[in-house]
Amino acid sequence: MNNNDFDSGEPLPLNPAAVPRTVSQKAAALKARLAKILAASGTGTAQPDDRPSHFTLGIDRIDTALRGNAGVNGLPRSALHELHAQSKDHRTSAAAMALLLAQRCRALQADRKPILWISESGEARRQGRLYPPGLAELGIDPSAILHVDAPDSIAALRAAADGVRSSAMSAVIVELAGKKPKGLDLTATRRLSLSAQKAGVLGLLLRCGSDADNPLPTAAFSRWQVAAAPSLALEANAPGHPAFDITLLRHRSGLYGLSARLEWNRDEQAFRELPSEQGTPHAGAVPALAGVRADHPGMRAA
Amino acid sequence: MVIMAADRQAVSLGLGPGMKLADARARVPDLLAFDHDPRADAHLLARLAEACERYTPMVAVEPPDALILDITGAVHFHASEDALAQDAEDRLDAAGYGAGWALAGTADAALALARHGLKEGAEAQLPVAALAMDDKTHQSLERAGLYRIGDLAERPRANLAARFGAELTLRLDRILGLEDRPIDPLRRVGNIVTERRFAEPLTHVDAALECLSELFAEAAERLNQRGQGARMVRMLLFRCDGDIARLGLETGAPTRDAALFQRLLRERIDALNDPLNPGFGYDLIRLSIVATEPLAPQQLRLAGGEDRQEDEVALVSQLSTRLGRERVQKFAPADSHIPEQGLLALPALSAPAPVAWQMQPPGDPPLRPLHMFDPPQRVQVIAEVPDGPPHRFTWRRKAHQVIRYEGPERIASEWWQRKDGQQPGNGGLTRDYYRVEDARGRRYWLFRHGLYGEEKANPDWYVHGLFA
Numbered sequence: 021m022n023n024n025d026f027d028s029g030e031p032l033p034l035n036p037a038a039v040p041r042t043v044s045q046k047a048a049a050l051k052a053r054l055a056k057i058l059a060a061s062g063t064g065t066a067q068p069d070d071r072p073s074h075f076t077l078g079i080d081r082i083d084t085a086l087r088g089n090a091g092v093n094g095l096p097r098s099a100l101h102e103l104h105a106q107s108k109d110h111r112t113s114a115a116a117m118a119l120l121l122a123q124r125c126r127a128l129q130a131d132r133k134p135i136l137w138i139s140e141s142g143e144a145r146r147q148g149r150l151y152p153p154g155l156a157e158l159g160i161d162p163s164a165i166l167h168v169d170a171p172d173s174i175a176a177l178r179a180a181a182d183g184v185r186s187s188a189m190s191a192v193i194v195e196l197a198g199k200k201p202k203g204l205d206l207t208a209t210r211r212l213s214l215s216a217q218k219a220g221v222l223g224l225l226l227r228c229g230s231d232a233d234n235p236l237p238t239a240a241f242s243r244w245q246v247a248a249a250p251s252l253a254l255e256a257n258a259p260g261h262p263a264f265d266i267t268l269l270r271h272r273s274g275l276y277g278l279s280a281r282l283e284w285n286r287d288e289q290a291f292r293e294l295p296s297e298q299g300t301p302h303a304g305a306v307p308a309l310a311g312v313r314a315d316h317p318g319m320r321a322a
Numbered sequence: 323m324v325i326m327a328a329d330r331q332a333v334s335l336g337l338g339p340g341m342k343l344a345d346a347r348a349r350v351p352d353l354l355a356f357d358h359d360p361r362a363d364a365h366l367l368a369r370l371a372e373a374c375e376r377y378t379p380m381v382a383v384e385p386p387d388a389l390i391l392d393i394t395g396a397v398h399f400h401a402s403e404d405a406l407a408q409d410a411e412d413r414l415d416a417a418g419y420g421a422g423w424a425l426a427g428t429a430d431a432a433l434a435l436a437r438h439g440l441k442e443g444a445e446a447q448l449p450v451a452a453l454a455m456d457d458k459t460h461q462s463l464e465r466a467g468l469y470r471i472g473d474l475a476e477r478p479r480a481n482l483a484a485r486f487g488a489e490l491t492l493r494l495d496r497i498l499g500l501e502d503r504p505i506d507p508l509r510r511v512g513n514i515v516t517e518r519r520f521a522e523p524l525t526h527v528d529a530a531l532e533c534l535s536e537l538f539a540e541a542a543e544r545l546n547q548r549g550q551g552a553r554m555v556r557m558l559l560f561r562c563d564g565d566i567a568r569l570g571l572e573t574g575a576p577t578r579d580a581a582l583f584q585r586l587l588r589e590r591i592d593a594l595n596d597p598l599n600p601g602f603g604y605d606l607i608r609l610s611i612v613a614t615e616p617l618a619p620q621q622l623r624l625a626g627g628e629d630r631q632e633d634e635v636a637l638v639s640q641l642s643t644r645l646g647r648e649r650v651q652k653f654a655p656a657d658s659h660i661p662e663q664g665l666l667a668l669p670a671l672s673a674p675a676p677v678a679w680q681m682q683p684p685g686d687p688p689l690r691p692l693h694m695f696d697p698p699q700r701v702q703v704i705a706e707v708p709d710g711p712p713h714r715f716t717w718r719r720k721a722h723q724v725i726r727y728e729g730p731e732r733i734a735s736e737w738w739q740r741k742d743g744q745q746p747g748n749g750g751l752t753r754d755y756y757r758v759e760d761a762r763g764r765r766y767w768l769f770r771h772g773l774y775g776e777e778k779a780n781p782d783w784y785v786h787g788l789f790a
Contacts, residue, residue, distance in 0.1 A: 112691075112789065116790030141649075163653065163654070168651075182641065188636070189637070248765070258728035258757070
């Protein structure tokens with residue numbers, strides 16, 4: 021504990037009337053400290069406006085489970101989150117999930133800032149590029165997307181750092197491919213995470229083709245795995261609305277093991293939970309033991 | 323083969339342009355001859371023209387061997403016009419080029435004087451060849467006893483025009499300074515030009531950048547008076563050995579913000595392929611605002627807080643400066659029903675106001691994929707003939723079992739774009755699109771290229787996109 025917080029170095033007051041002043045100072049110092057702790061947990065960040073600090077998926081079970089020790093439903097809006105495609109085949113689902121989360125977050129704002137989408141040009145050429153009419157089909161206005169075609173992962177991360185810092189965007193999504201994208205390390209993600217917190221921007225790191233056993237350590241607030249799920253068939257056995265299987269791999273509050281099958285409803289701009297194939301949906305979040313990191317391999321296997 | 327040009331030594335030996343190479347070899351057996359390369363000459367001349375921009379922004383190239391500098395109002399850094407010309411000659415001499423020059427009221431007069439080694443005021447002594455008409459005219463003029471421009475000047479114009487054509491009197495008037503012609507300078511001058519000259523050349527890049535920021539602040543002051551903001555800025559750094567570094571900046575919206583300029587400049591410098599090399603130092607730095615747009619003076623918001631519009635423009639400008647303007651894009655719909663042509667990715671710097679996209683009617687699942695392959699990728703499909711849906715397909719060496727499908731959505735080719743497209747068989751291949759879902763829940767957009775039997779005997783299948 022930092023004593024300087026309330027010990028201002030003045031000589032001790034002799035007058036008993038001055039004692040309440042010290043008490044109030046102490047209270048102020050404690051409040052400041054609490055604010056600091058809350059800020060670190062992504063809850064009480066000083067917001068430039070009165071927008072909610074968290075965004076939700078629109079499913080009560082998951083949103084409440086995501087409270088952690090923050091006390092607010094959902095995920096913090098001013099933070100970096102990580103989405104991993106389960107395998108290369110699920111890249112489109114992960115991309116859609118990132119865009120939809122950004123869209124939900126954007127919908128909270130009155131001024132509707134744009135979304136910055138950063139991808140590597142080589143990967144986009146090989147694996148398919150973002151198709152704006154498809155965005156419109158998901159309920160995202162394509163003219164709200166600022167698309168950056170970065171030549172490599174380092175340039176992509178730099179562009180993301182700028183985007184997160186500027187507070188002109190509601191969300192910044194950076195898509196990186198491969199097991200070990202160049203330039204992606206703890207420092208880079210820490211930088212993104214801090215800037216996101218400061219500027220009130222949602223940062224989403226989209227990883228495709230990452231190694232499931234050895235995801236690189238990052239400073240992200242949460243890490244999710246996304247996969248495509250069979251949709252609810254429409255009339256005449258037509259493929260239905262987009263469906264996703266999501267799994268929470270780690271969370272700063274120590275949650276893990278949360279998984280769900282979601283369906284995106286474009287008209288309500290919200291997710292809906294579908295029954296999972298295994299039968300009942302997962303029991304929900306289990307808080308990790310204090311002092312045990314949620315990304316500990318043994319814990320994650322649960 | 324004929325000699326096109328000769329150096330000083332060759333001229334002193336009596337060789338010169340127009341002489342046959344064989345004759346010249348007979349006189350000087352150890353002559354060094356090189357092939358004439360007009361493009362290299364033109365290139366060199368253009369580089370010299372750029373170097374001459376230190377004197378005036380109005381520099382025009384006059385092929386094959388001349389430069390015209392409009393120094394009107396540009397001599398205040400030199401003692402006189404002659405001193406300026408002498409300075410140019412000295413610099414060219416130091417770089418190894420011999421140059422003849424002349425000053426005159428009109429471009430043509432100066433050109434004629436310089437080409438014939440005369441100085442201002444000696445127009446009358448120029449030979450008639452200075453008119454640069456064809457040889458036949460020159461000969462007939464000389465046959466008429468008119469050897470010098472002075473002889474012609476006294477003649478009545480009407481008679482000359484009747485005998486030799488109006489072209490001759492026009493050229494004569496231009497040489498005599500009675501008529502002027504506009505020159506075509508190398509580049510358009512910016513609206514606002516600010517520059518700094520240094521007695522002691524700047525040898526540090528940082529100092530030069532600092533100077534550019536100051537110049538921009540000066541220019542911004544003037545822009546502010548006009549109610550304009552800069553969209554495009556061009557900067558020239560003249561090195562004292564004649565090399566020029568040029569930098570350009572473009573912003574997403576008109577700006578007068580010096581801090582933004584500084585940030586963009588740093589991005590620009592970082593993005594340079596070969597870094598700035600001050601060498602022996604810069605002795606002149608110039609900044610011109612090439613493109614402007616109206617920008618009303620803005621009032622800050624009383625409550626404070628960030629200005630979103632401003633922030634977005636700054637971000638777009640910064641990213642475009644670093645990555646190139648083509649890499650930062652905004653999407654706009656295009657008027658085509660061919661899926662891959664239905665969109666435009668425009669540079670965000672110059673993107674027009676956002677257009678409303680057609681949003682889908684409620685209830686439908688997404689009918690267009692989120693990721694698209696352009697060009698589409700070939701897949702092996704097992705489907706019923708003639709127009710059944712796909713049952714299985716193999717893509718990237720993996721087999722996929724189709725569980726659900728919807729289709730076909732038939733998209734015809736743009737037959738009106740083709741020659742005789744209205745005739746059967748000439749309109750291009752029709753595509754039948756299917757939305758399919760495989761056993762693991764992944765959704766694909768497949769199409770059959772061509773109608774079975776009618777357009778193609780054995781149509782190919784392609785995957786065109788992936789759904790979420």
